[in-house]
Amino acid sequence: MRRLVPLSLVALLLLSGCLGALGGDATSTPEEIDPADADLPPGVTVNGVENASALAAAHDETLLDEGFVFDGTVVTDQPGSGIVNETATVVVGVDAETLRSDSVRTLWPYENRSVVSQRVRDRLWLDGDEQFVRTNFTTRDSVIAGPYDASNDPRDGVTRASTYEGVLDAANFTVESTVARDGHTFTTLVAADANGTEDDPAYDGHLVVDERGVVHEAVVEIDRGPESVWGLLDYRLVELGASPEEPDWVDGVRESADLNLSFDAEFLSDHSAVGVTNTGDDAVPAGTELEVDFEVDDEPSATTAPTVITLDETIDPGETVYVYRSGWEADLVRSRSTAIDDSSFYGDVGVQFSLDDVSLGGVRVTQESNDGRTGRRRHRPRTEPRGKRHHTLRWLDYPTREHQTV
Numbered sequence: 124m125r126r127l128v129p130l131s132l133v134a135l136l137l138l139s140g141c142l143g144a145l146g147g148d149a150t151s152t153p154e155e156i157d158p159a160d161a162d163l164p165p166g167v168t169v170n171g172v173e174n175a176s177a178l179a180a181a182h183d184e185t186l187l188d189e190g191f192v193f194d195g196t197v198v199t200d201q202p203g204s205g206i207v208n209e210t211a212t213v214v215v216g217v218d219a220e221t222l223r224s225d226s227v228r229t230l231w232p233y234e235n236r237s238v239v240s241q242r243v244r245d246r247l248w249l250d251g252d253e254q255f256v257r258t259n260f261t262t263r264d265s266v267i268a269g270p271y272d273a274s275n276d277p278r279d280g281v282t283r284a285s286t287y288e289g290v291l292d293a294a295n296f297t298v299e300s301t302v303a304r305d306g307h308t309f310t311t312l313v314a315a316d317a318n319g320t321e322d323d324p325a326y327d328g329h330l331v332v333d334e335r336g337v338v339h340e341a342v343v344e345i346d347r348g349p350e351s352v353w354g355l356l357d358y359r360l361v362e363l364g365a366s367p368e369e370p371d372w373v374d375g376v377r378e379s380a381d382l383n384l385s386f387d388a389e390f391l392s393d394h395s396a397v398g399v400t401n402t403g404d405d406a407v408p409a410g411t412e413l414e415v416d417f418e419v420d421d422e423p424s425a426t427t428a429p430t431v432i433t434l435d436e437t438i439d440p441g442e443t444v445y446v447y448r449s450g451w452e453a454d455l456v457r458s459r460s461t462a463i464d465d466s467s468f469y470g471d472v473g474v475q476f477s478l479d480d481v482s483l484g485g486v487r488v489t490q491e492s493n494d495g496r497t498g499r500r501r502h503r504p505r506t507e508p509r510g511k512r513h514h515t516l517r518w519l520d521y522p523t524r525e526h527q528t529v
Contacts, residue, residue, distance in 0.1 A: 153302035153309070161301040162308045162334040171298055172312060175291035181336025183284035185363075190216045192362040193283070200353040205233040205240070214367035219278040222249040223367035248373050249277055255373050255380070266376050266481070283358060287330065287338050290356075294326050308334040314343075328356075337363070379481040382408075386486040388474065391459070394467040396447035397488055398459070399474055407438035411478045415446055415453040418470035430454075446474060 158169045165181040166174030197209045211226030230241040244259040254277070257266045280286070296312040303309075313329045328343035338360065345354040384403035391398060401407055413432040430453040438444055445456050448468050468490070475485035 153304040156301045156303055156308065158298045158301050158310070161310065163298070163301070163310055164332045164334060165336045167298065167310060167312070167332070169298060171315075172291050172296040175288045178291065178332065178336050178338075179284040179288035182287060182332075182338050183282045185335050185337050186215070186282040186284075187218050189363045190365040191282075191360060192365045193358065194361055195283075195358040196355070197357075198355040201233075202351065203233050206231040211245075213281065214365050215281055216366050219249075219281055220251060221367050222247065222277060222281065223370060224277075246370065246372070247277060248370055250369065255376065257372060257376075266380075283338075283341075286356075286358075287341060290328065290341065290343055291330070294328070296330070299329070309339065310334075376481055379478060379483065382483060384476070384483050386474070386476070386484055388472075388486040388488040390468065390472075390488060390490065391445075394490070396445040396456075396459075397468065397472050397474070398443045398445050399486060400443040401438045401440055404440055406440060407434065407476060407483065408478055409434050409437050411438075411476055411483060413446070413455060414475040414477065415473070417448060417453065417468055417472045446472070 163169070164178050166172060166177035172178065192212070192214050194212050195210070198206065200206045207228065207230050209226060209228045211224060213222065213224035215222050224245070224247045226245045228241075228243045228245070229239055231238065232240045246257040248255045255266060256277075291312075294314040297315050299311045299313045301308060301310045310332050311329055312332060314326055325346045326343070327346075328341070330338055330342075331340040332338050338358070340360070341356065341358040343354075343356040345352065347353065382403070382405045384401065384405055384407060386399060387402050388397050388399045390396075411434045413434065414429045415432065416429040432446075432453070432455045434455075436457075443459075445459055446453055447456070471487055471489050473485065473487040476483040
């Protein structure tokens with residue numbers, strides 16, 4: 124008998140990004156079959172799961188051959204950290220050439236579980252080597268657009284085959300029942316190890332798998348007692364043979380994604396202004412808004428409310444503009460000779476560029492102290508990591524599971 128699932132499996136179940144739904148509703152009455160006479164999944168015998176790797180590989184191959192829709196929920200409750208609930212839907216085309224997902228991650232703090240402290244929504248569109256990732260956090264959307272990073276390919280693990288293999292390897296799964304329905308044979312596998320020790324958490328779960336090895340349903344619960352970690356995974360296959368369509372929001376960020384922009388900045392010697400240079404290949408369009416924040420002299424730990432400045436002309440590649448302080452606000456000029464004011468900057472100065480609520484990038488520059496020494500520049504390029512462009516969209520509210528759309 125295999126040992127009970129280790130606590131580390133909780134981390135395995137916490138999959139950010141793409142979750143989803145697979146399988147569809149039954150259209151015929153199931154007919155019970157003796158497991159000894161049934162067409163069992165790869166790696167499964169009447170005695171239970173003997174080769175989890177073979178089952179996972181068959182699941183992975185079939186889903187990628189046909190495309191699929193998948194729904195999933197992962198919940199964890201850990202003392203000191205609170206409750207985390209992640210729900211998602213993913214639609215994947217053949218060979219994962221196209222992929223569309225929508226997930227929401229909600230956190231209830233340990234101290235007050237009746238109040239949501241954080242809700243983050245991630246949406247992904249991937250078509251060939253073109254990728255758009257839109258993350259809603261608080262009042263903003265952060266969008267990464269451009270060629271995907273091969274070292275962090277969202278296609279990796281999209282079928283959840285590796286998760287299923289880990290689940291099956293971590294406990295002793297036996298065959299509970301087999302039924303024939305809709306031209307396929309469905310085998311229900313259940314975890315025989317239901318109770319744990321202090322070192323090995325209690326584990327309960329079942330998977331419904333067809334004769335091809337396709338996992339249609341997986342529900343796993345891990346419980347280490349009221350003073351320790353509790354976790355739940357619920358994955359369901361909604362459909363085989365899916366073809367995702369590009370979401371409407373992608374078109375709204377594609378034009379900005381094509382701009383190649385990055386920025387650099389430095390203080391003038393008298394600290395009266397910050398020179399901001401467009402180091403990218405494209406011009407910053409007229410109408411772009413600059414949001415400037417800076418620290419206050421007598422309150423070095425505080426910053427002013429950001430000043431928003433709208434460009435009336437483009438900032439060409441290689442061109443430098445000057446942001447200076449005027450009391451509690453900031454202004455912008457194009458000539459260094461006019462960037463003179465009695466107020467000097469203190470500490471950090473941040474400049475963010477946005478057009479039609481889509482961020483074009485930004486830069487932050489620091490001073491080591493107020494004694495005239497200039498500190499290092501902190502610069503946010505448009506490509507982060509290389510090949511991806513980072514945008515931020517303002518968003519007015521949190522989407523909820525009830526009204527979110529993929």
